[in-house]
Amino acid sequence: MSEGEPLIEARRLVKRFGDFVAVDGIDVAVRAGEVFGFLGPNGAGKSSAMRMIGCISPPSGGSLRILGLDPVADGPAIRARLGVCPQRDSLDDDLTVIENLTVYARYFGLPRKIVRQRAAELLEFVRLSERALDRVEPLSGGMKRRLTIARALVNEPDIVLLDEPTTGLDPQARHLVWERLFRLKQRGVTQVITTHYMDEAEQLCDRLVVMDHGRIVAEGAPRDLIERFSTREVVELRFGDSPLESVIAKLDGVGQRLERLPDRILVYAEDGDTAAAEVQRRRLVPTSVLVRRSSLEDVFLHLTGRTLVD
Amino acid sequence: MTRPTAMALEYFLVSYRRTWRGTIFSAFVTPVLFLLAMGKTVGTYIDARGGLEVAYLDYIAPGVLASTGLQIGIFEGSFAVYSAFHWSRCYHAMRVSPLSPSNILGGHLSYAMLRVALSATGFVLVMTAFGSIHSATGVLALPVAVGVGASVTPLVFAYSAVISTEGLFAVLFRFVMVPMSLFAGVFFPVDAMPAPARVLAYLSPLWHGVELCRAATLATSTAWGVPVHAGYLLLWSVAGFLIARRVFVRKLTD
Numbered sequence: 022m023s024e025g026e027p028l029i030e031a032r033r034l035v036k037r038f039g040d041f042v043a044v045d046g047i048d049v050a051v052r053a054g055e056v057f058g059f060l061g062p063n064g065a066g067k068s069s070a071m072r073m074i075g076c077i078s079p080p081s082g083g084s085l086r087i088l089g090l091d092p093v094a095d096g097p098a099i100r101a102r103l104g105v106c107p108q109r110d111s112l113d114d115d116l117t118v119i120e121n122l123t124v125y126a127r128y129f130g131l132p133r134k135i136v137r138q139r140a141a142e143l144l145e146f147v148r149l150s151e152r153a154l155d156r157v158e159p160l161s162g163g164m165k166r167r168l169t170i171a172r173a174l175v176n177e178p179d180i181v182l183l184d185e186p187t188t189g190l191d192p193q194a195r196h197l198v199w200e201r202l203f204r205l206k207q208r209g210v211t212q213v214i215t216t217h218y219m220d221e222a223e224q225l226c227d228r229l230v231v232m233d234h235g236r237i238v239a240e241g242a243p244r245d246l247i248e249r250f251s252t253r254e255v256v257e258l259r260f261g262d263s264p265l266e267s268v269i270a271k272l273d274g275v276g277q278r279l280e281r282l283p284d285r286i287l288v289y290a291e292d293g294d295t296a297a298a299e300v301q302r303r304r305l306v307p308t309s310v311l312v313r314r315s316s317l318e319d320v321f322l323h324l325t326g327r328t329l330v331d
Numbered sequence: 332m333t334r335p336t337a338m339a340l341e342y343f344l345v346s347y348r349r350t351w352r353g354t355i356f357s358a359f360v361t362p363v364l365f366l367l368a369m370g371k372t373v374g375t376y377i378d379a380r381g382g383l384e385v386a387y388l389d390y391i392a393p394g395v396l397a398s399t400g401l402q403i404g405i406f407e408g409s410f411a412v413y414s415a416f417h418w419s420r421c422y423h424a425m426r427v428s429p430l431s432p433s434n435i436l437g438g439h440l441s442y443a444m445l446r447v448a449l450s451a452t453g454f455v456l457v458m459t460a461f462g463s464i465h466s467a468t469g470v471l472a473l474p475v476a477v478g479v480g481a482s483v484t485p486l487v488f489a490y491s492a493v494i495s496t497e498g499l500f501a502v503l504f505r506f507v508m509v510p511m512s513l514f515a516g517v518f519f520p521v522d523a524m525p526a527p528a529r530v531l532a533y534l535s536p537l538w539h540g541v542e543l544c545r546a547a548t549l550a551t552s553t554a555w556g557v558p559v560h561a562g563y564l565l566l567w568s569v570a571g572f573l574i575a576r577r578v579f580v581r582k583l584t585d
């Protein structure tokens with residue numbers, strides 16, 4: 022692999038299941054040290070893309086190079102240098118926390134002495150040292166996720182693939198995972214993350230692609246995407262039970278763009294307070310008015326006409 | 332065995348550390364109970380009628396040994412494999428590492444064969460205590476029992492990999508394992524059955540294993556000669572392994 026070549030390079034990558042196209046010709050390049058995100062709703066094709074990158078699902082079309090190698094021909098050699106945190110847990114509930122790490126490390130052919138040392142360090146890293154000798158089964162969802170992440174690091178991978186690392190966790194557990202992943206990034210570990218949480222993508226990713234129906238609908242740094250596809254601020258208006266059609270007609274010309282959701286109207290504007298004042302001037306009486314900064318959620322809404330988490 | 336396969340095996344051995352006590356216990360207690368009930372007790376009635384050349388206990392013991400190879404093999408290849416795909420998902424954990432589907436299959440199958448060997452060893456020791464081993468060639472019954480396990484276990488692995496509900500194991504147990512255990516010459520000579528049933532017995536790997544085990548412990552000759560019986564078990568093992576490998580590659584690649 023030559024200097025500066027992307028660690029992961031996909032061109033027109035396709036994944037089909039029978040007639041169904043799960044990944045529909047995506048182009049992706051991930052460089053060393055980068056944290057790259059796949060953002061998209063359920064069924065967008067994020068996991069399918071990840072599994073191809075993880076060399077366990079052969080591409081149906083297009084080209085894919087990982088670490089300069091061919092995933093079909095060199096699967097085991099590539100996987101030896103990847104760390105994978107799959108969407109669905111595959112921890113062994115009956116083994117202890119530390120056994121889950123050591124047994125897994127052995128799949129990579131690491132000698133026992135190194136395995137023991139690394140397992141202890143990683144448990145420290147994900148703050149599970151006190152639970153080392155406990156069975157996995159009774160651990161909380163957040164602890165299991167952290168253990169899975171520790172397991173993915175046991176071979177000191179060049180690339181870590183994290184498929185929805187925090188789905189199903191409570192806010193506190195999510196923040197702990199984010200903080201650990203940020204530490205990894207500081208160490209220069211390349212990460213690929215899928216998520217359908219906008220805040221997660223904004224927090225963690227240097228660059229991301231927004232996926233929908235197997236296609237990439239936008240690509241860039243989170244801030245760039247927001248600047249490109251949204252306004253600086255958003256006003257969220259709720260009108261209780263009154264029908265929103267009649268309201269939206271009266272909002273014509275307020276802000277730069279309007280978006281009607283089932284339960285609220287979004288007014289996109291550079292200055293949210295000015296827009297909110299204009300709403301009042303038109304004698305509309307929303308039950309609630311919220312001015313906030315634009316987020317990736319708004320980018321997604323704009324690009325696909327749908328909200329991300331429904 | 333390649334190193335990656337050995338690493339997959341290691342996982343199953345680590346898991347076994349939590350359950351080995353129970354399996355050792357049953358490896359000895361089950362044969363004792365069986366040989367007492369069937370061999371000694373039922374045997375008293377049968378021996379009184381004098382239809383066999385040896386005591387009924389000594390007649391069935393090698394057969395039950397072969398059938399133990401079959402049953403432990405089927406047991407280790409059924410729920411454990413289904414769980415590895417769907418419940419514990421340990422195959423999926425291995426799959427994202429450098430291990431290949433063949434390594435995973437090889438590791439788990441080796442573990443199943445070790446379990447068969449362990450139970451068969453317990454059985455042979457119990458048989459020795461009962462005085463059912465009439466010749467030094469009796470030790471050969473041990474590899475034969477493992478051979479019986481090896482002839483069916485890969486196919487059971489393949490079966491467990493393709494079924495979509497664990498309810499289908501009942502089919503395997505009721506329509507394959509139980510009839511084979513009853514009618515493949517373990518408890519009475521297959522000559523006693525009508526021709527169609529006899530053909531089925533000849534087709535079953537267990538009958539060939541029973542013939543070999545009995546010849547080993549009683550120092551008698553087999554029906555069709557050792558190479559035929561051993562070859563037949565080997566054929567099933569190899570064909571079964573090739574089928575299981577195909578299935579595992581397909582199931583662990585999407």
Ligand SMILES: Nc1ncnc2c1ncn2[C@@H]1O[C@H](COP(=O)(O)OP(=O)(O)OP(=O)(O)O)[C@@H](O)[C@H]1O
Binds near residue numbers: 041063069108217
């Ligand atoms: N093995 C498979 N066989 C058939 N269809 C599949 C398979 N795997 C995924 N799909 C389909 O491909 C589509 C994309 O699935 P994928 O799991 O990649 O989405 P995702 O973006 O990860 O969604 P989620 O956020 O729910 O995890 C879905 O419609 C799914 O049903």
Ligand SMILES: [Mg+2]
Binds near residue numbers: 067068184
């Ligand atoms: Mg997914």
